Amino acid sequence: MQQKWWHGKTAYQIYPRSFKDSNGDGVGDLPGIIEKIPYLAELGIELLWISPIYKSPFADMGYDISDYQDIDPVFGSMEDFKRLKAEADKYGIGIIMDLVVNHCSDEHEWFKKACADPSCKEASYFIIREGKDGKVPNNLRANFGGSVWDKLPGHDNLYYCHFFHKKQPDLDWFNPELRQKIYEMMNWWLVDMGIAGFRVDAIMCIGKDPSYPQYEPDDVGDGMCSCGKMNSDNVDVAINFLHEMNEQTFRKHDKFAVGEVFGISKENVADFIGDNGVFSSIFDFSAREALTGHYCFYGFEKLSVARYREVVFAAQETAGDCGFLAPVIENHDEPRGVSTWLPPMWHNAKGAKALGTVNLTLKGIPFIFQGQELGMLNTRFDNIDELDDCQSKDQYAMCKAHGLSETVTMQVLNDQARDHGRVPMSWDDSEYAGFSTVKPWMKVNQDKDTVNVATEAKDPDSVLNYYRKLIKLRRDPQYKEIFTYGEFVPMDDPNGHTLAYLRRTSDRTIMVVANFGAWPVQFPVNESSTILLSSDRVKVENNQLTVAEGSSAIVLL
Ligand code: GLC
Secondary structure (H helix, E strand, C coil): CCCCCCCCCCEEEECHHHCCCCCCCCCCCHHHHHHHHHHHHHHCCCEEEECCCEECCCCCCCCCCCEEEEECCCCCCHHHHHHHHHHHHHCCCEEEEEECCCECCCCCHHHHHHHHCCCCCHHHHECEEECECCECCCCEECCCCCECEEECCCCCCEEEECCCCCCCCEECCCCHHHHHHHHHHHHHHHHHCCCCEEEECCHHHHCCCCCCCCCCCCCCCCCCEEHHHHHHHCHHHHHHHHHHHHHHCHHHHCCEEEECCCCCCCCCHHHHHCCCCCCCEEEECHHHHHHCCCCCHHHCCCCCHHHHHHHHHHHHHHHCCCCEEEECCCCCCCCCHHHHHCCHHHCCHHHHHHHHHHHHHCCCCCEEECCHHHCCCCCCCCCHHHCCCHHHHHHHHHHHHCCCCHHHHHHHHHHHCHHHHHCCCCCCCCCCCCCCCCCCCCCCCCCCCCCCHHHHHHCCCCHHHHHHHHHHHHHCCCCHHHHHHCEEEECCCCCCCEEEEEEECCCCEEEEEEECCCCCEEEECCCCCEEEEECCCEEEECCEEEECCCEEEEEEC
């Protein structure tokens, strides 16, 4: 594997609407992020992914971009962005912007021109087709529900394609001119603005079949087929485009790119993250994929720890020494990791620390989502009005249409909604959690009195201080090499609730154990083995490592 400047770094994701409000409008902004850069530096972060801050009508919270080269006024200005970049530079933190190029917004000038004149150049940037017998061109279902086709405004028998919200028209990647426009925009951010790289959004959706055939309906019963089917049948199409993107942007300028990619396998992993792969890394969504077995999330069932271990370890094995995954436990599209992956008895600080140990010691480039380092849990939503996300609203309607009661529907959302990752970051225990001086756009988390930065910073045993130690250990010059490049070797699980593995280089071995069971577990170690870090009760005695329930250990063998 070729060594790269991003190897060994720890990344952090900011959801800018909910990170820190500096101007008292209840919405997070760039000056808010600038204010908190020293906090991120103290945590040990070296790469900072910021979810979209571009101009947007916010139909999908900024993932619908109306101008790729401007900042939305709700977040600030281009001047603010430059100040943010300068502040991040001071602390050696690289900025990663979100690249959303499967689609843009219907308020982007290209789409407005397309509507005004479907024969214009900009119209060819979109996927516009004639209807068939007065109906939509084919039977694909969008990711947010309904057909992928909507009438092109102002035209009777013309439809445009959108794999997400109807305000997110898909771009036609088969158009070479459009692709060049995208690469130019990317290089402007990468080179002129000097960012470290991109997180590449929903990118496998560009793998399309331009003939838009009719699909065999899936088991949902609406005569449609999930648009994901077209994507999974056309992975090679996406990979080809992405090779071109990589050559013309990331590789050319030695920049970082992490892809939002689902469905990796031994066969295709090198295409994504090998030395000649299209990305520097891709998120490890193996647990999420194992969880989402159903089109609608009322099929939701928790994974056992044993299953979580199985799929996460399998992903590590799939990546092997080919390249780096990006381990994650949560993001802005997910409920909180501790609430989702752990048994209820560990929905607390102990569980958060032990899961953090796993997140930060698996092989790869770990991403921490804002608030994860505090051990934030899911937010309790009492009614649908407390949720904002378009997907949640859709799912609420779908549950209701299927006859689910209000109580069951709200339970589904409390288990699964994307909104959990979108509530304000808890900075202190004040009314609005130190996020804002006014009522924020989303409700604050019910645990903010205890789970917040100010309180945790003072407590040496807090989740926050544990994350600081974890990242410090990863960055320690003595161990950086082994945490970065050390082989991942799975170990057996003695109680069905433990993740245990080795990280190994030619001259040393580190053992990691995280016990999510109800009793202690033991592993044989050496006489000279030393505990580098433990999250709770852990001891080495008589060549035995004992890790108490709800604890984790990192041991140098
Ligand atoms: C990605 C984003 C998600 C967004 C979708 C469409 O999955 O993470 O928030 O809704 O793409 O852009």
